Amino acid sequence: MPLIEADPAAGLYIHIPFCRAKCTYCDFNSFAGLEPLYGEYVRAVAQELESGPRAELRTVYIGGGTPTVLPLSDLSHLLEAARRGRPLPPGTEVTIEANPGTVDGAVLDGLLSLGVNRLSLGIQSFDDEELQLLGRIHTAAEALAAFQAARDAGLQNISLDLIFGLPGQDLDAWRASLDRALDLGPEHLSLYALSVEPGTRLAASIRQGELPRPDPDLAADMYELAEEACAAAGYQHYEISNWARQDGLRCEHNLIYWRNEAYVGVGAGAHSWARGQRWANVASPSAYVALISRGESPLASSEAIPPELEMGETMMMGLRLLDEGVPFERFRRRFGSDLRQRYAAEIDELDQLGLVEVDEERLRLAPRGRLLANQVFYRFLPL
Ligand code: SF4
Incomplete structure (x- = not known):
């Protein structure tokens, strides 16, 4: 199985499985404390990118994890490897996910100069107590500062992620976070109901009775409140959990997923789908690095989809x-x-x-x- 199928055009996803700390609710393929692996991991992903066939890229999305824990030089190396031999027509959406605790003016200037034109900021809440409950590494003030720094750097396409339905959160608290987000006027908003995933610290705290179990009826009311507030602020509700200020500001990369079109993922645990085949890399970052450095395929599974x-x-x-x-x-x-x-x-x-x-x-x-x-x-x- 080739690492990148030579599809006429595909969205490219680059997975960075590293975070400064593991959030309490998170069951993504992301790890804290793997700093010693960063350099080898970046080289392995660049190698996976370089060994794949060439195809035009419709979008590039660097996600995680927290891609912005990597130094700019590493991100630059990855983007260069992605672009080598793969046309990226002018205006192609290039997104990076960032955690407010990991970006400042210099990093944001650097990202822009690398060709990143869309920033997805994981804010989750503008309430410091809620941020603590979620195990986020930033405060509400730092989230605001990160947004402002992104604007000052010249980023004109910023998406904010918020989570609702948190233990103990009431409608007023949700409204307050949402209003702060809307006041900033981001181009895009992703609003997700909290899902308590087995094996997370949050699930354990709820099971042990330290935190109340989120109430699904209240979460449904919060969703309706979000629909009303975003509509009143002029946002288009274009996907169940996503809102855009106008047509051209919908997330092009995620539209590829929702339209079930071709995408290729590189990095640990990344999934791909093209021409009736679905395949995925090994999830463990160290196993992924070991396989690539031995010149072996990082694939963990591959299946034909009827x-x-x-x-x-x-x-x-x-x-x-x-x-x-x-x-x-x-x-x-x-x-x-x-x-x-x-x-x-x-x-x-x-x-x-x-x-x-x-x-x-x-x-x-x-x-x-x-x-x-x-x-x-x-x-x-x-x-
Ligand atoms: S920053 Fe994102 S990926 Fe990392 S632990 Fe928190 S929720 Fe998970």
Whole structure:
């Protein structure tokens, strides 16, 4: 299996699995305390990038983890390796995720000069007690300072992440964080309900009764509050958890995922999908480095996705896009069949339940379907 399939064009994801500290709720493939591995890891990812075939890149997304724990010289090395032999048309979205505790004016200037044109800032909350509960390494004041420094550096496309439904958080506290985010006028907002993942410190604190279990009904009210507040501030709610100030400011990289189009991930645990194949690298950063340095493939798994499953996943992912939905014509061009016929029974049932809407061009979630989206999605997967 080649490391990068020579697809006509793909989104590129580069995974940096390092963080200064592990947040209490986090079950991502990210680790604190691996500083001694940084240099070798960067060399391994650059090697994975350089050994892959050349294909035009539609987007570049450096995520984690916290990519900005790496020195600029390492980030520059990775971006150079990504670009070598791979055209990056002018204006291509190049995103980096950053934690407010890891960026300052000099880092942000440097990122811009490397061609980064979109910053995704993981703020999560503007309340210091909530930040502490989440185990974040920054305060609300530092988050504000990071945003201002990004603006001063000239970044014109900034996305903020916030989490709601935290233990002990009430509607007023959520409203306060959201209002502070909206007052900053970011180009994009990602607002996620807290999910308590098994094996995290947060899950243990809740199990031991140190923290209250989040209330799903309250989280649903918080989501509705976010919908109203973002609409009032002029944001388009374009995906279940994502809002953009205007069309051109939607996250191009994530749109590739939601449209189930080709992407290639490099680095530990990174997933890829292209031309009916899905593959993933080993998750452990040290195992990944060891394999690459021995000249071996970092692949942990690879599977062919049958067309029936690809269709179902295209429906499931596409329905996350609230106004775009799944356009009939795009589905027909890709799969050679009419989705209204292919999924007639499912659509009829979901329509009667008021969970989807069908017009002349597309199928999409009805407003009621947004809170019950999982009940809609599973119906499109083959049994
Ligand atoms: S900064 Fe992000 S990736 Fe790192 S531990 Fe916290 S939530 Fe996880």
